[in-house]
Amino acid sequence: MAQHQVLSPLPGIFYRRPAPEQPPYKQDGDKVAEGDVIGLVEVMKQFTEIHADANGRVVRFLVDNEAPIEPEQPLLLIETS
Amino acid sequence: MFGKLLVANRGEIAVRIIRAAKELELRTVAVFSDADKDSLAVRFADEAIRIGPAPANKSYLNIDAIIGAARETGAGAIHPGYGFLAENPRFAEAVADAGLVFVGPTPESIRSMGDKAAAREAARAAGVPIIPGSQGALADLAHALAIARHMGYPVMLKASAGGGGRGIRVAADEAGLAHHFHVARTEAAAAFGSGALYLERFITRARHIEVQVLGDGKRVVHCFERECSLQRRRQKVWEEAPSPAIDAKTRQALCDAAVRLAERVRYRGAGTVEFLYDDDSGEFFFMEMNTRIQVEHPVTEMVTGIDLVRATISIAQGQPLALHQADVAMHGAATEVRINAEDPDRDFRPSPGRVAALALPAGPGVRVDTMLYPGYVVPPYYDSLLAKIIVHAETRDLALARLRRALEEFSIEGVVTTVPLHKRLAQLSEVRAARFDTGFLERLLAA
Numbered sequence: 001m002a003q004h005q006v007l008s009p010l011p012g013i014f015y016r017r018p019a020p021e022q023p024p025y026k027q028d029g030d031k032v033a034e035g036d037v038i039g040l041v042e043v044m045k046q047f048t049e050i051h052a053d054a055n056g057r058v059v060r061f062l063v064d065n066e067a068p069i070e071p072e073q074p075l076l077l078i079e080t081s
Numbered sequence: 082m083f084g085k086l087l088v089a090n091r092g093e094i095a096v097r098i099i100r101a102a103k104e105l106e107l108r109t110v111a112v113f114s115d116a117d118k119d120s121l122a123v124r125f126a127d128e129a130i131r132i133g134p135a136p137a138n139k140s141y142l143n144i145d146a147i148i149g150a151a152r153e154t155g156a157g158a159i160h161p162g163y164g165f166l167a168e169n170p171r172f173a174e175a176v177a178d179a180g181l182v183f184v185g186p187t188p189e190s191i192r193s194m195g196d197k198a199a200a201r202e203a204a205r206a207a208g209v210p211i212i213p214g215s216q217g218a219l220a221d222l223a224h225a226l227a228i229a230r231h232m233g234y235p236v237m238l239k240a241s242a243g244g245g246g247r248g249i250r251v252a253a254d255e256a257g258l259a260h261h262f263h264v265a266r267t268e269a270a271a272a273f274g275s276g277a278l279y280l281e282r283f284i285t286r287a288r289h290i291e292v293q294v295l296g297d298g299k300r301v302v303h304c305f306e307r308e309c310s311l312q313r314r315r316q317k318v319w320e321e322a323p324s325p326a327i328d329a330k331t332r333q334a335l336c337d338a339a340v341r342l343a344e345r346v347r348y349r350g351a352g353t354v355e356f357l358y359d360d361d362s363g364e365f366f367f368m369e370m371n372t373r374i375q376v377e378h379p380v381t382e383m384v385t386g387i388d389l390v391r392a393t394i395s396i397a398q399g400q401p402l403a404l405h406q407a408d409v410a411m412h413g414a415a416t417e418v419r420i421n422a423e424d425p426d427r428d429f430r431p432s433p434g435r436v437a438a439l440a441l442p443a444g445p446g447v448r449v450d451t452m453l454y455p456g457y458v459v460p461p462y463y464d465s466l467l468a469k470i471i472v473h474a475e476t477r478d479l480a481l482a483r484l485r486r487a488l489e490e491f492s493i494e495g496v497v498t499t500v501p502l503h504k505r506l507a508q509l510s511e512v513r514a515a516r517f518d519t520g521f522l523e524r525l526l527a528a
Contacts, residue, residue: 011433012461013136044422044431044465068135068461 002081004054005062005074012043014050014075016065024065026076030058038076041069056080082398083157083182084108088122089147090162092466093452094374095122098160101390110154112147114140116460121452128154135462141165144172148179158182158397164464167373168195184397185350186372187298193346194370204367207345209338212357212366214281222262228280229258235285238262240269241277248272251283286360286518289317289368290324292339293381295392296348297402303336304381304389305411311506311522313429318499318522319506320377321416322384325477325515326358335365342370351378351393360518376419376466379450383415383473414477416484418503420451420491421465425502433461437495442487446473446480459496467498477515481507 008014016024016039025037032038036052059077063069085108088098099109099122111126116135123129130150133140140146142165151159159176161167161184170188177183185191193199204211213232218241219225229236229252238261240248250265252258262278270276289312293304308324309317327335339354353375355368378389387409396402423429436457441449451468453459459467470487474480485507491500506512511521
């Protein structure tokens with residue numbers, strides 16, 4: 001089974017939800033389409049949406065909500081077939 | 082009187098405040114989060130104390146941690162700088178309750194100027210022009226049309242619960258207002274949970290002009306104006322003094338209005354009264370008052386020779402204002418550009434990282450306020466301001482030439498900055514002729 005990792009383009013803090021009181025963008029097992037928002041990265045008070053770059057299903061997130069991340073760090077594992 | 086000052090901030094403003102305090106022969110305490118333990122402020126201060134982990138809400142916004150740090154180090158006063166807790170009346174109160182001096186205005190001043198309606202009312206009572214508009218929410222379309230007829234078009238419909246430029250629609254005439262009214266109400270209800278709308282005169286070509294004031298709780302002087310019309314997403318990127326747009330008579334009226342408002346609230350410390358200036362009619366209108374030192378304060382320091390930060394500390398020490406209005410004069414022209422860790426070629430994406438190499442501009446009439454040093458790691462947790470380059474010369478044209486020269490001298494490796502944007506602006510004919518308004522920069526970047 002082919003798997004794909006979504007990488008963060010930038011450093012910052014990773015958020016899985018659009019706002020603290022809202023549900024996560026994606027849960028384990030959810031379908032993902034290329035372009036779907038999978039999380040937010042906050043860096044220097046700016047928020048950047050992170051988009052999936054493959055189609056498939058969420059295996060699991062590779063970082064916790066509110067965890068600090070580095071550029072090119074894998075965020076999400078997707079099963080592509 | 083206090084002999085030791087704690088600086089409840091970080092970055093370039095913490096460095097600036099420590100410098101002023103040292104010149105007043107005070108002992109200085111820097112506070113730092115885990116991300117800032119190697120900061121320039123920590124290096125410069127006599128003492129430094131950790132207040133928590135990197136996220137601001139656990140460190141620089143943590144009132145108990147900051148007051149605890151002051152107690153532990155024996156500081157007698159706290160300077161809030163700008164941002165973070167600077168305009169939080171509960172912080173000013175907590176500092177006073179702890180028996181410490183808050184370097185800034187009273188909690189009541191912060192509270193009244195922080196409340197839009199109260200600030201507007203104070204301005205009106207002080208005889209300061211405010212933007213014509215509806216008093217409170219509009220009842221219906223007929224109400225909106227009646228008000229608009231009275232104050233003249235174009236008008237702006239705003240969601241009462243909106244903010245930051247969201248929920249705004251502009252109508253050029255009655256037909257436009259009728260067209261937008263119902264849509265705007267539906268939109269406001271969907272976006273903000275309330276369909277309440279109010280109406281304001283829309284200023285097509287607005288400049289942002291603000292007046293610096295200094296007060297000791299009894300007397301207020303102004304230190305003239307700054308123009309900050311070059312903005313992106315309501316963030317100032319370039320500031321200058323004097324405003325190239327106004328004549329001596331308007332300047333006098335503007336500065337007098339700011340002093341009237343500040344005197345009315347018995348203002349103590351450094352404050353800024355912000356106005357919108359209508360480039361077509363020559364009218365100015367009160368926007369808000371910022372009850373703290375501003376990022377762009379060096380522009381005023383350069384043209385007046387007054388050390389505003391040192392003045393705020395002296396006032397907090399209980400000294401009456403040393404200045405009289407007749408002592409305050411403006412000489413030449415100054416410009417400040419904000420160097421941010423953002424990539425202007427990639428939609429201003431933030432660029433934290435390690436500063437590998439650094440060359441700062443110097444020479445006549447150039448000042449750089451920064452926390453950068455070679456090897457410094459710009460953390461991702463806070464705002465992107467890295468440095469302010471401020472130039473001063475006899476005339477605006479000479480100041481711009483000096484700015485172009487200073488920007489050429491600046492070089493940095495390891496982080497991407499907004500220097501290329503400023504190089505472009507400093508060359509641009511519209512900027513050189515000061516033909517701009519608050520929408521100019523965004524139109525330029527979108528083109």
